[in-house]
Amino acid sequence: MTRIVALANQKGGVGKTTTAINLGASVAACERSVLIIDLDPQANATSGLGLPKNEEQSMYSVLVDGQSIAEIIRETELPALSIAPSSVDLVGAELELGGTERREFRLREALATIYGKFDYIFIDSPPSLSLLTINGLTAADSVLVPMQCEYFAIEGVAQLLNTIERVREGLNPALEIEGIALTMYDERMNLARQVADEVRNHFGEKVYKTIIPRNVRLGEAPSFGKPIILYDIRSRGSESYVNLAKEFIARAENI
């Protein structure tokens, strides 16, 4: 039983990768086996976990050349956390898959070959709603939306929900919304509270109670190639992602 969760939001810099790494790591620390799929040509999740991003064996070779995904999966410092790395080659993937039959299903078909090997698979997406992100949404059971509590973040939600709807109708009827996670919350900003309230009014119970605060340690951790719980377990960043993981598991496992 594997639950596949796509992290998606076309707005840039809202914490998709930071959430993929740290929610992934914190769920793994709760004794669940976790795989992170890095679907972003920027390969931030890959380097944020200390792996090189110019390897020949990557999500590029899986999606474009059809290499077996099991062959490219790498371990991380955390025993229960693995990653299928990206590489800069992935920049060309959308173009190269452009005319291919069933190009939206490449990831879905790859994940079918490892179904059951992990409790959770988190897919990190690029800041766009194009073919790579669509592959993530088509492969997933659900989508988790990291949302920064700022003005431009609110604006992009309608378009994202639109895309999710179109994927449901045309490609993946079972796609659900796992939840909305409020990220990079800055208490000094009046606007942050207003945005958080508006998101809760709109999405109700879907919004996780845990809010991830702005915390310098979260920005520093990837420069050491570590998730926050290995970099600074006592930080507010660690505390909040561990709480988010517990809330995530309780919801996903109906506890």
Added chain:
Amino acid sequence: MTRIVALANQKGGVGKTTTAINLGASVAACERSVLIIDLDPQANATSGLGLPKNEEQSMYSVLVDGQSIAEIIRETELPALSIAPSSVDLVGAELELGGTERREFRLREALATIYGKFDYIFIDSPPSLSLLTINGLTAADSVLVPMQCEYFAIEGVAQLLNTIERVREGLNPALEIEGIALTMYDERMNLARQVADEVRNHFGEKVYKTIIPRNVRLGEAPSFGKPIILYDIRSRGSESYVNLAKEFIARAENI
């Protein structure tokens, strides 16, 4: 004499739009006529200046339908600042232009029709290196790179410079680097200083001396549809973008 500057960085949320709006506004306040081109389907620059983003007349109709760009230009609250708005339709533009002859030159050809009408044209790009951003780089005299002082920001630079080089070789031999602007600087973060030093070591004089600090007011201003200098002239956000404007003008006009 118009100088066309593309704001580009494929990393998300590094301040491209915030710089397009506020450098644009601050340069306009220095008695230069400025046009902002919103090339991002998210249309953040458009809404951040208080305009609607679902209009029929937008950069979509210019790039895809060939509408005259002069017809879509709108005024803003600042007399010397205008904007060519984006719209959500632009999402489809890259696909629709996909097979078109000279699809990288659509913006360049449109800007040729208004050459000389503005002192400066700033082009806001989406967080990607695909066709819309390529149109911006092909149309521009130079590219200004907003860079956030965080780990993932450093990683993306090589790829951006690569793209600039390929545009020079194949599409726009005259493309220069206008400069690098350090944005969202958080003094509490050791990493920020290290990243800033590394950027200066690498790019030397190209890096503007003015650093834009993290300032809550900069995040609030777009929710009122205003540039920072109309929203809160006394804020550190205003002060820094005004200083950046002076530095920008001095460099661009060889003063």
